[in-house]
Amino acid sequence: MISKEALKKIFPDWEEGLYDAILKEAELKEAKAGTTLLKMGQNIKSAMLVVEGTVKLYQEGEDGGEYFMYHLNPGEACAVTLVCNYHHEQSQVLAKAVTDIQYLAIPIEFMEKWLNEFKSWHYFVIRTYRSRYEELLKTINETAFKNMDERLEFYIKRQVKQFGNSVNLTHQEIANDLNTSREVVSRLLKKMENNGWIVMNRNSFDWIKQ
Amino acid sequence: MISKEALKKIFPDWEEGLYDAILKEAELKEAKAGTTLLKMGQNIKSAMLVVEGTVKLYQEGEDGGEYFMYHLNPGEACAVTLVCNYHHEQSQVLAKAVTDIQYLAIPIEFMEKWLNEFKSWHYFVIRTYRSRYEELLKTINETAFKNMDERLEFYIKRQVKQFGNSVNLTHQEIANDLNTSREVVSRLLKKMENNGWIVMNRNSFDWIKQ
């Protein structure tokens, strides 16, 4: 299990009792890069708090398509799993580990209990919802108003912010995240290269635009 | 001001003290149908709780376009205005009254105070965020995966659920909400009419599909 000190660094400003409760009740789990952590429609059994690594959150289409919404980093939690009420809540998102990750899985029976017991947990839940809500607003804005070239640029910028200027994704992977086709991504990336925004390699490219 | 009994009907399951606090601190405001209640970028000075009527929430594009996200009904609150921390939060949404409305405006200095004082307020804030988050997920799903014909159908169904089978909107208004053009909406509605899904009139149409 994780040490209390490490926990405090990643999730600051909680009450002592909450750290103790986490250490007692949560399970520290690991997952390899690429693992699907949560599927749409799946019953939610535990809340997920990211300790190490990065998770990608998707919306899933009926036809099986995926649409990238936002990243989760250490100290952040998956909003949909912070279930307050009932026991048969189903996931409305798809979550995948991008890197090898560690996360805390907290059985959902503690969600309501802790809301009553720990003020800092309450704040954490609200902060989580608020920040995820704001991410969704950005995603909607991009999707509703922008063409694919701008959406791709937005996507790459988020990627760069997360992992640095070297983007290690194939055109196909990017196309999947944006729910478009590889050809479209290839052509738009080629344009960006011609504009001097990126330098392309196989399996990756570098963002060099200011 | 509104009576305590009326308040209890619209916002059930709060603590007595919270009703009293609302009655003491909130202002009951009115607005005519069509009024813009909140613009994007505007400083948030008060939380908005709907008492009577319906509010439409939009995302606003940089070019001035609008994109409809969801309705707010009596007993519901605008999530973005439930600001917890700082005083200079700016709105990331556009809110418009669809009907004549009444709403409670609560100065944001009480947001944090009440979170500490009233457990039921805490729950109300979380429930608000959760339900708005879920609405956004639906909106993203429609926008990212569906073509305009399906999006229009989804839009009409939400409208029907809100206001009944008679949809009193012009093609132009629908086009604005979906960030497309009137011609596209007209053509798709014509198709729906040919399919026997709707009966069209000037300024309105009736949804007759099962």
Next chain:
DNA sequence: AATGATATGTGATAAATATCACCGACTATC
């Protein structure tokens, strides 16, 4: 170095949507 697998490039074409131009129908108002 030959082979197969994966990644990327690109033309041709189709489909969806946006835009422009203009028309006729209805409505409110005087």
Next chain:
DNA sequence: GATAGTCGGTGATATTTATCACATATCATT
């Protein structure tokens, strides 16, 4: 009931994106 304004219909065309087909490039493995 003439008129101006709003609403809806529709062809033509442009743009964006999706899809298909196939070529080339790179890499890993032997």
